[in-house]
Amino acid sequence: MTILDQIAKLGQGGLVVVGNLGRAGMIVALALLGPPDFRHGPALLIRQLYSVGVFSLLIIAVSGLFVGMVLALQGYNLLIRFDAVEALGQAVSVTLVRELGPVISALLFAGRAGSALTAEIGLMKATEQLAAMEVIGVDPIRRVVRPRLWAGIIAMPLLAQIFNVVALWGAVIIGVGWLGVGADAFWTNMQDYLEFRRDIFNGVIKAAVFGGVITWIAVFQGYNTVPTSEGISRATTRTVVYSSLAVLGMDFLLTAVMFGVN
Amino acid sequence: MQSRAIELAVGLFILAGILALAFLAIQVSGINREFDSKSTYQLYAEFNNVAGLTRKAKVTVAGVQVGLVTAITINPESMRARVDMVISSEVKDLSEDTIAAIQTAGILGEKYIALSPGGALETLSDGDRVHDTQSALILEELVGKILTSRATNP
CATH class of the missing domain: 1.20.5 (Single alpha-helices involved in coiled-coils or other helix-helix interfaces)
Incomplete structure (x- = not known):
């Protein structure tokens, strides 16, 4: 009896997970496919780029500066043991462009923009704005979800590149300005090693994937909220947790595909 | 507004x-990088071993960078490594008996190609091959040689 109940519960839980996955997939498919809306689309997209991109700019830039400074300090302390501090620029830039730039800015983006998205859409659902849209014949997925999804995919790579540049600047301040690594050695070692297609372009792709995944999770969690204040707070937490995990997991997969086998 | x-x-x-x-x-x-522009010419050389040399590695004459490595491939006939490089046109009078050697900047540093011009009157031009080469110095081989020589004549 109790064992049967347990098994039934397990099955039910599985059904809920698969059902949610299906709903999330349908939302993203409906949002990305379908005819573009040239009348309202651009204005909606710009508004979302503003709230997702411009508002995230400050936290991205400040974190980037400190990450770059820390990388330069730690890299210097390690490299000086091998008498190879000239490789500092190379070490810092490879770490940043390939991994830390996309990943850290994605984690910040999940906390800063993803949670806000979930709360916003969750509140729309709780106050029945989504239902009202359907009543007056506006498709909430095209009106609400699509611009947010595209804004995430467009804003993330830009944020990650800004993060990289600011972090590099931080590394130059510490490495060249403070620790006295030669500026020429710093830059030429970096330029000798990095390649645009392999390092920078792959970083851009990573960031775009992260942006899409984070916004997808955030939008779905908002859409799937239990429409109470507790439900919204839970959904917001889930967005941050799930999208952070998704970013780190995807990063491993993408790295394995991009840099794994040479 | x-x-x-x-x-x-x-x-x-x-x-x-x-x-x-x-x-x-x-x-x-x-x-x-300046060596991507048009004012360059191509040379290539074959080495027995290019271990550690990478694309974009420096090509130097007397320690001054004059070009960079553009491709490293294997020549399927001779089973030697073919290294393609571009050289700045400013350095156009490299003699035909120039030696190309793979050297290392410091013990742990990167590998680069050092060109040492010889005394021949003919000069290398676009697409030519540098015939005289010295392969990369491999530390393990060197240590192995020292050990075996010590073992045979103590």
């Missing part, structure tokens, strides 16, 4: 992102 401000802010954001990408592309990955 307010939507105008938003458009401006988003425009600035996108501009900043694209500028950051351009900065990374040009300054960090060094797309604009």
Whole structure:
């Protein structure tokens, strides 16, 4: 009896997970496919780029500066043991462009923009704005979800590149300005090693994937909220947790595909 | 009025992102390195062993960089490594008996190719092969040689 109940519960839980996955997939498919809306689309997209991109700019830039400074300090302390501090620029830039730039800015983006998205859409659902849209014949997925999804995919790579540049600047301040690594050695070692297609372009792709995944999770969690204040707070937490995990997991997969086998 | 401000802010954001990408592309990955321009010519050389040499490695004459390695492939007939390089046209009178040697900057440093011009009157031109080569110095082989020689004549 109790064992049967347990098994039934397990099955039910599985059904809920698969059902949610299906709903999330349908939302993203409906949002990305379908005819573009040239009348309202651009204005909606710009508004979302503003709230997702411009508002995230400050936290991205400040974190980037400190990450770059820390990388330069730690890299210097390690490299000086091998008498190879000239490789500092190379070490810092490879770490940043390939991994830390996309990943850290994605984690910040999940906390800063993803949670806000979930709360916003969750509140729309709780106050029945989504239902009202359907009543007056506006498709909430095209009106609400699509611009947010595209804004995430467009804003993330830009944020990650800004993060990289600011972090590099931080590394130059510490490495060249403070620790006295030669500026020429710093830059030429970096330029000798990095390649645009392999390092920078792959970083851009990573960031775009992260942006899409984070916004997808955030939008779905908002859409799937239990429409109470507790439900919204839970959904917001889930967005941050799930999208952070998704970013780190995807990063491993993408790295394995991009840099794994040479 | 307010939507105008938003458009401006988003425009600035996108501009900043694209500028950051351009900065990374040009300054960090060094797309604009001078040896990519037209005022260069090609040479190639075959080595028994190029272990550790990479694309974009430096090519130097007397320690001054004059070019870089563009490709490393295997010659399927001789089973030797073929290294293609571009050399700045300013250095056009390399003699035909120039020696190309793979050297290392410091013990742990990167590998590069050092060209040492000889005394022949004929000079190398675009597409020519540098015949005399010295392969990369491999530390393990060197240590192995020392050990075996010590073992045979103590």
